[in-house]
Amino acid sequence: MLKFIIKRFAAAIPVLLVVTTLTFFLVRIAPGGPFDTEKAVSAEVMQALKRRYNLDQPVYVQYFDYMKNAIQGDLGPSFKYPGRTVTEMVKTGLPVTFELGVYAMIWALLIGVTAGVVASLRPNTAQDYVPMTMSMIGICLPSVLLGPLLVLVFGLWFEWLPVSGWDSWQHKILPSLTLGSGYAAYIARLSRGGMLEILSQDFIRTARAKGLSNTAVVFKHAMRGGLGPVISFIGPAIAGLLSGSFVTETVFQIQGIGRFYVQAAFNRDYTMILGTTVLFSVMIVFFNLLSDIMAVWANPRLKFETSKGAR
Amino acid sequence: MTTSNTPLLKVDDLRTYFHTRNGVVKAVDGISFHVNRGETLGIVGESGSGKSVSSYTLMRLIPTPPGRIESGSAVFDGMDLLKMPEKDLRKVRGNRVTMIFQDPMTCLNPYLRVGEQLMEPLLIHKGLSRDDARKRAIRALEEVGIQGAASRVNHYPHEFSGGMRQRVMIAMALITEPELLIADEPTTALDVTVQAQILDLIKKLQREKGTAVVFITHDLGVISGMADRVLVMYAGRAVETGVTRDVFYHPQHPYTQALIDSIPASHAPGEELFTIKGLPPDVSKPLPGCAFSLRCLHAEEACRSTDARIHELSAGHGSSCLRVHQGSLKVITHRVAHASGQGAHA
Amino acid sequence: MSAATETVKSAPGSDELSRAQSGMDVEQGTSLWTDAWIRLKRNRMALAGGIFLVSLTLMALVTPWIAPYTYEGQDLQLGASAPSAAHWLGTDTLGRDLLTRIMYGSRISLMVGFLATAVALLIGVLYGTISGFLGGRADMLMMRIVDTLYALPFIIFVILLMVIFGRNLLLLFMAIGAVEWPTMARIVRGQVLNLRRQEFVEAAIAMGLSNRKIILRHLIPNVLGPIIVYTTLTIPSVMLLEAFLSFLGLGVQPPMSSWGLLISAGAESMEEYPWLLIFPGLVLSLTLFSLNFLGDGLRDALDPKASKD
Numbered sequence: 029m030l031k032f033i034i035k036r037f038a039a040a041i042p043v044l045l046v047v048t049t050l051t052f053f054l055v056r057i058a059p060g061g062p063f064d065t066e067k068a069v070s071a072e073v074m075q076a077l078k079r080r081y082n083l084d085q086p087v088y089v090q091y092f093d094y095m096k097n098a099i100q101g102d103l104g105p106s107f108k109y110p111g112r113t114v115t116e117m118v119k120t121g122l123p124v125t126f127e128l129g130v131y132a133m134i135w136a137l138l139i140g141v142t143a144g145v146v147a148s149l150r151p152n153t154a155q156d157y158v159p160m161t162m163s164m165i166g167i168c169l170p171s172v173l174l175g176p177l178l179v180l181v182f183g184l185w186f187e188w189l190p191v192s193g194w195d196s197w198q199h200k201i202l203p204s205l206t207l208g209s210g211y212a213a214y215i216a217r218l219s220r221g222g223m224l225e226i227l228s229q230d231f232i233r234t235a236r237a238k239g240l241s242n243t244a245v246v247f248k249h250a251m252r253g254g255l256g257p258v259i260s261f262i263g264p265a266i267a268g269l270l271s272g273s274f275v276t277e278t279v280f281q282i283q284g285i286g287r288f289y290v291q292a293a294f295n296r297d298y299t300m301i302l303g304t305t306v307l308f309s310v311m312i313v314f315f316n317l318l319s320d321i322m323a324v325w326a327n328p329r330l331k332f333e334t335s336k337g338a339r
Numbered sequence: 340m341t342t343s344n345t346p347l348l349k350v351d352d353l354r355t356y357f358h359t360r361n362g363v364v365k366a367v368d369g370i371s372f373h374v375n376r377g378e379t380l381g382i383v384g385e386s387g388s389g390k391s392v393s394s395y396t397l398m399r400l401i402p403t404p405p406g407r408i409e410s411g412s413a414v415f416d417g418m419d420l421l422k423m424p425e426k427d428l429r430k431v432r433g434n435r436v437t438m439i440f441q442d443p444m445t446c447l448n449p450y451l452r453v454g455e456q457l458m459e460p461l462l463i464h465k466g467l468s469r470d471d472a473r474k475r476a477i478r479a480l481e482e483v484g485i486q487g488a489a490s491r492v493n494h495y496p497h498e499f500s501g502g503m504r505q506r507v508m509i510a511m512a513l514i515t516e517p518e519l520l521i522a523d524e525p526t527t528a529l530d531v532t533v534q535a536q537i538l539d540l541i542k543k544l545q546r547e548k549g550t551a552v553v554f555i556t557h558d559l560g561v562i563s564g565m566a567d568r569v570l571v572m573y574a575g576r577a578v579e580t581g582v583t584r585d586v587f588y589h590p591q592h593p594y595t596q597a598l599i600d601s602i603p604a605s606h607a608p609g610e611e612l613f614t615i616k617g618l619p620p621d622v623s624k625p626l627p628g629c630a631f632s633l634r635c636l637h638a639e640e641a642c643r644s645t646d647a648r649i650h651e652l653s654a655g656h657g658s659s660c661l662r663v664h665q666g667s668l669k670v671i672t673h674r675v676a677h678a679s680g681q682g683a684h685a
Numbered sequence: 686m687s688a689a690t691e692t693v694k695s696a697p698g699s700d701e702l703s704r705a706q707s708g709m710d711v712e713q714g715t716s717l718w719t720d721a722w723i724r725l726k727r728n729r730m731a732l733a734g735g736i737f738l739v740s741l742t743l744m745a746l747v748t749p750w751i752a753p754y755t756y757e758g759q760d761l762q763l764g765a766s767a768p769s770a771a772h773w774l775g776t777d778t779l780g781r782d783l784l785t786r787i788m789y790g791s792r793i794s795l796m797v798g799f800l801a802t803a804v805a806l807l808i809g810v811l812y813g814t815i816s817g818f819l820g821g822r823a824d825m826l827m828m829r830i831v832d833t834l835y836a837l838p839f840i841i842f843v844i845l846l847m848v849i850f851g852r853n854l855l856l857l858f859m860a861i862g863a864v865e866w867p868t869m870a871r872i873v874r875g876q877v878l879n880l881r882r883q884e885f886v887e888a889a890i891a892m893g894l895s896n897r898k899i900i901l902r903h904l905i906p907n908v909l910g911p912i913i914v915y916t917t918l919t920i921p922s923v924m925l926l927e928a929f930l931s932f933l934g935l936g937v938q939p940p941m942s943s944w945g946l947l948i949s950a951g952a953e954s955m956e957e958y959p960w961l962l963i964f965p966g967l968v969l970s971l972t973l974f975s976l977n978f979l980g981d982g983l984r985d986a987l988d989p990k991a992s993k994d
Binding site: 042043046051054055057164167168169170171172173175176177179180184264271274275278279289290293294296301304305308316 | 833835839840841842844845846847848849921925928929932933934935945948949951952955956959962966969970973974977978
Binding site: 229230231233234235236237238239240241244248249252253326327328 | 398400429430431432433434437438440442445446447448449450451459460463464495497508511
């Protein structure tokens, strides 16, 4: 098991290296520099700026400098906001985005797994159709639409919940629902499929033959295998939640890194773009790794195989 | 067999149909039998004859829909298993009536340790503490001949071989000391060498604990070694029933006779093997008369229209063959008579 | 042998004869697709989805001729107005007819959806087929690359590309297509690996057919089912991505319109003029619904495993 984790970890390093390198050079070849503002800047000022941001060096020197610093957690100064470093900005934005992602994930798992399991117990009846139709609606109401709709209905018409910011718990309901709903819907379909597959297995019949109640059969015997697809999906889902946070943070005006990234993209704040991209990659790779490990943990057969394979 | 006159289990006119898109499949179509305390009833038939479905019906393990128990009763110790409330049934199922299945590779939960699965029946039916249940589980593994039981309880099913898993299944089914064990082709998926061990194990434990067994198989050889009495099924119906010895040596139905004749061991070396011509009928179509009449070498016009039900010919020996009842057909097997040609004479 | 000579003798185009003579193969092929079609027709939701999509596409194609107004035609005096006889779906804050703008928006949204999917399809199918067909080390390496791509924050890359190279429509669907292909490649590769082990492919190899011919003639036609299904399911995710980017202001640029852009604009003034959000949103949702239902229906119809029960 440990060997498996180390192996997967080692495989993640080149991925991160490729991402960082690719982004670094993509940003460098981009037409139009970060200092192309409306006002013309004198040559000396430009020169001074370039020196300050280490841009007068050859590209490869810049690259190695950047990588050296990045490993130590220093993502360089922001081009757009002088005096602030990217690391600083990430530090203020990341907890917000992370919190939003966690709540969204909780919604998604709570609603999705419940709906999927309930539907799987009586396939092709109302108990199946109702949650599955809801889930289809969830899939077809993307956050760009659901966000504004929720704001309109609960924020502006009924005035039940605040529509922007990230202070009290009331502020957190609509954004996390917006972000989580699509995933809830997808998780519902995944868990329904997984449960149906497991519930048709012979060992479920054995469990029933033992005289176990339906509840015990479902919770003890079926869930662990049936939710396997959901567990494998958690990693990609977190990656998706993080990138989905762009829209949600924009709709609800939340100062998370998603919003920073979009702003950086508009402002051509290259160090910020680079820094957030690297950060996103690290997180995505990490969560994918985590969900792989969880999948192995949940399925003893895989554990057996990985330990055999490692020998 | 035992002092009591009432059988442990009495099944009457059992019918289980599957309502599929392509019509109603009459998997079990009116079978009746009984099992006495401590005895072994063998149910034999080819695949698709409804023998497994009838055993699942007894345990109410038929997936509904599409399956439905259409009629019949299965009285076990005064209770009708088919009609009692699910809640009461659960106290019997897995406790007083247990079951082992055909494929040990798929019938154990791969996600749970073997010990956990063994303990389950004790925890739900016997109210044992986890500690006691665990000790009992280890003992049960020892009883079925698993070495190092104390550590093996912590293993997962995939760490056991097929034969070992079937031993675990048997231990699990017998752990509550049931009065009736239903064994649905428990050796079919196993290697021949392992088969004999498993059969011996079932016999030994049955003797020790006085358990009655319904043993389902398509293998006549296995039946002859295991069963006190036998029920022969064809296309969801019972065609012959009786004491094993009688049925094997004096079959009273052309189908039974054909089955016995198809055993390779009953042929002289080099002799062409006997096969039953044709295929089993499609049970989703109406089958008037005797279900075997379409393949029977002795069928007459009446066989295809008159309902064939089991009638006793002598004490405890019944056949559904119309012509046997009428006395116009005398069934003789190859095995006994070693006659060439048809082996049965009108 | 004799069948072959007779076929040659028979007049070209005498379809029935050659079909009868080439026997089972053709018949099975036909019945598979006919079967799927029958199953699909029975699935009312899928059928409704299909009809909606076809109508929508036709409408988008002829929009320049049938649109009631021009898409940039403003009527500042009118401003935003609720649905009326003159403007069925109302007008936006600049007095532009919403129906017209949605119709023109469909052209962009559908085009991005279809073209980006086509890009993903092309790359994915070729890559997956080659990988599955070559097998062994080449396959391992190629799938390793796909795995690596999966780990990349792709949406971020798309945004990055849009920022760096400007918000250009061609680039938009190239970028989206480039994001969506690895899943297609995986699916196709799995299918091809399965097929490769089957006898008719071995036979083709034994007959000395070139790899190119085997891939084009034997493999691709046989993985068509899963490809069609997955394509129907890729289009909605592509359209979502477009809506997403346009919403952030990184996709299609005004005065052109797309559904994402209309929703974004609608969201800004939704308190006073909710129809500006609701109508474009409805069209987007209905389209996503249709594509998903059609995709599900096709999967049930084309996947024999799923239709067994």
